[in-house]
Amino acid sequence: MSDHPTYDIVILGSGPVGCVLALDLARSAPRPDRIALMGPDPAPRAPDQAIDPRALALNHGSRQLLQHLGAWPARAADILTVHVSQAGHLGRTLIDQAELGVPRLGCVVAYDALLESLHAAVRRSGVRRITERPARPRPGQPVTLQLADGPVTSRLVLMSDGARPQGLHREYGQTAVLATVRAAQPVAGRAFERFTRTGPLALLPHPAGQDLYSLVWCVRPEQARALADLPPDAFNQALQTAFGQRLGALERTGGVHTFPLSLHAGPSLQGAGIVAVGNAAQTLHPVAGQGLNLGLRDAAQLAHALQPWLSDPAQPLQPLLEHHARQRRLDRGLTLGITDLLPRIFATSNPALRHLGGLGLAALDVLPALRKPLARHLLQGQRL
Numbered sequence: 001m002s003d004h005p006t007y008d009i010v011i012l013g014s015g016p017v018g019c020v021l022a023l024d025l026a027r028s029a030p031r032p033d034r035i036a037l038m039g040p041d042p043a044p045r046a047p048d049q050a051i052d053p054r055a056l057a058l059n060h061g062s063r064q065l066l067q068h069l070g071a072w073p074a075r076a077a078d079i080l081t082v083h084v085s086q087a088g089h090l091g092r093t094l095i096d097q098a099e100l101g102v103p104r105l106g107c108v109v110a111y112d113a114l115l116e117s118l119h120a121a122v123r124r125s126g127v128r129r130i131t132e133r134p135a136r137p138r139p140g141q142p143v144t145l146q147l148a149d150g151p152v153t154s155r156l157v158l159m160s161d162g163a164r165p166q167g168l169h170r171e172y173g174q175t176a177v178l179a180t181v182r183a184a185q186p187v188a189g190r191a192f193e194r195f196t197r198t199g200p201l202a203l204l205p206h207p208a209g210q211d212l213y214s215l216v217w218c219v220r221p222e223q224a225r226a227l228a229d230l231p232p233d234a235f236n237q238a239l240q241t242a243f244g245q246r247l248g249a250l251e252r253t254g255g256v257h258t259f260p261l262s263l264h265a266g267p268s269l270q271g272a273g274i275v276a277v278g279n280a281a282q283t284l285h286p287v288a289g290q291g292l293n294l295g296l297r298d299a300a301q302l303a304h305a306l307q308p309w310l311s312d313p314a315q316p317l318q319p320l321l322e323h324h325a326r327q328r329r330l331d332r333g334l335t336l337g338i339t340d341l342l343p344r345i346f347a348t349s350n351p352a353l354r355h356l357g358g359l360g361l362a363a364l365d366v367l368p369a370l371r372k373p374l375a376r377h378l379l380q381g382q383r384l
Helices: 016-028 060-068 111-125 221-229 232-243 291-305 307-311 318-346 351-366 368-380
Strands: 006-012 035-038 055-059 077-079 081-086 092-096 106-110 128-130 143-147 150-159 168-183 190-196 199-205 212-219 250-265 274-276
Touching (some): 016 035, 016 111, 016 307, 055 111, 060 291, 077 199, 168 232, 199 232, 199 318, 212 221, 212 232, 212 250, 232 250, 291 318
Parallel strands (some): 150 274
Antiparallel strands (some): 055 106, 168 212, 190 199, 199 212
């Protein structure tokens, strides 16, 4: 008989999706200690550390999920309206929470604050924490993971570690520039998504201050390198030229981070005993801020699908996993399609397509029958 540790479920990846998956599963598990969450703890944050530019836009459905799990961070900035426009064209649209009958479209939270809140909730949940990051496991029954102290086995391994999935792949020729900026004329509760010739530019209300915004500026790789090297005054001028005067003068606070953008998507079922969720199943372009929200829906629906098995581990597991994969197909497909199409249409060099993009924004603005279905999908996805 083997004397190495065994679990019912091991979750690889201690980021937001992995933590949410652990918390949701623990609520249904008769023995949460039979679930292990593997991955490093968040790095401690110094009190005087600069504002982290990695802010996350969480939609209404994601906020409800995190509150339900007792992991909502103390500080968040509400998004009440989203202003969508295209540089050089008149078309624009405004998405408003009142039209959709919700208290807010979503919220922006600091990445480090969200992770700290999630890890605190995991510590209260009874789930076993293992801070080591093992090598990628191979399918099996059970699945074996190699740790420094020896092997660990699990009946089910859930991948949420951000390893790029194998399958669909697209390079956008864009790099995201992240920074925090201060606006001279902030608009309470309003987020902006502006499509430019180089890619979308988003300014999101920041939880650290009413006049602060989180910037996600998608540009060509060489332009991203140049922007990161600019002194603050020159950066501010370039940003002002790209965004316009809707928020008055814009001033960068703190440093600049960059990361290349690409699409990767693969099957959620990775072989016997292994399921991928979140960034391990798909990594998206950041347009409309859908990547993490889609990953959280992956986690919530997988936890729901596994409830019968957690109550009765003797029943077959594979049919539940296959049913879950079929249920997630529509939501994943629609979200991947939207986030893949938008940046390519609006950044095209074809003037006819760019003009059609402007007309599309104008049509969304005047035709609620077109605007509402898109807005509701971005608000909460397809929940079957």
